Amino acid sequence: MIIAMDGPAASGKGTLGRKLAEKFDLAYLDTGALYRAVGLSLKRAGHGPEDADRAAHAAKTLDSDLLNDPELRSEQVGHMASIIAANPVVRANLLAFQRDFAHQPPSGKAGAVLDGRDIGTVVCPDAHVKLYVSASDPVRARRRLHELQAKGVATDYETVLADLLERDRRDSQRATAPLKPAQDAVLLDTTELDIESAFERACQIVDQWQ
Numbered sequence: 252m253i254i255a256m257d258g259p260a261a262s263g264k265g266t267l268g269r270k271l272a273e274k275f276d277l278a279y280l281d282t283g284a285l286y287r288a289v290g291l292s293l294k295r296a297g298h299g300p301e302d303a304d305r306a307a308h309a310a311k312t313l314d315s316d317l318l319n320d321p322e323l324r325s326e327q328v329g330h331m332a333s334i335i336a337a338n339p340v341v342r343a344n345l346l347a348f349q350r351d352f353a354h355q356p357p358s359g360k361a362g363a364v365l366d367g368r369d370i371g372t373v374v375c376p377d378a379h380v381k382l383y384v385s386a387s388d389p390v391r392a393r394r395r396l397h398e399l400q401a402k403g404v405a406t407d408y409e410t411v412l413a414d415l416l417e418r419d420r421r422d423s424q425r426a427t428a429p430l431k432p433a434q435d436a437v438l439l440d441t442t443e444l445d446i447e448s449a450f451e452r453a454c455q456i457v458d459q460w461q
């Protein structure tokens with residue numbers, strides 16, 4: 252079974268994806284981490300995210316150690332990732348890894364949950380369950396603000412909201428694999444739902460497929 256989870260930043264898809272993977276005993280891949288790792292490798296080498304050739308090369312020779320680096324989760328690296336993610340060669344270079352993970356999941360698991368922006372539309376158009384997770388802009392900004400504050404990052408609501416909206420705009424307006432729901436995706440709006448209620452709803456959607 253392949254479960255595709257797409258949606259904008261801070262919609263809750265990562266938390267839901269991990270919980271679904273645990274419940275249904277599936278492998279889990281956060282595909283945003285791949286784009287972030289490309290960003291981090293460019294940053295460490297002193298290059299900007301607009302350097303298309305270097306980004307394409309970093310995506311082809313991805314250093315898997317970077318996937319566990321604490322700096323991967325920083326707002327600066329997320330910002331770089333969203334610029335890099337508009338590069339079609341980068342996307343093409345990361346595609347085979349994601350598809351292999353979905354179709355031959357590690358540790359002998361019977362399937363996989365992948366979360367990202369284009370899983371249901373491009374990476375796994377054949378996924379058995381497609382969820383498009385969303386939430387209102389203020390709710391997403393508040394969630395992200397709390398996450399950052401818990402990590403000790405000094406920021407404020409207005410800055411976080413502006414960053415999220417800029418990232419959404421870039422992700423949904425790029426020419427290659429833009430953020431959008433697949434035609435056959437089930438929409439899950441988590442604006443009014445706490446994590447347990449959202450998870451219950453996601454489980455019902457997966458159960459309907461089984």
Ligand code: C5P
Pocket residue numbers: 260282283284286287329332333334336366367368369370418422
């Ligand atoms: O999900 P996360 O915020 O970690 O993703 C970082 C960036 O990577 C996103 O803003 C998006 O530009 C890009 N991304 C993508 N396609 C995916 C996953 C992430 O373009 N499947």
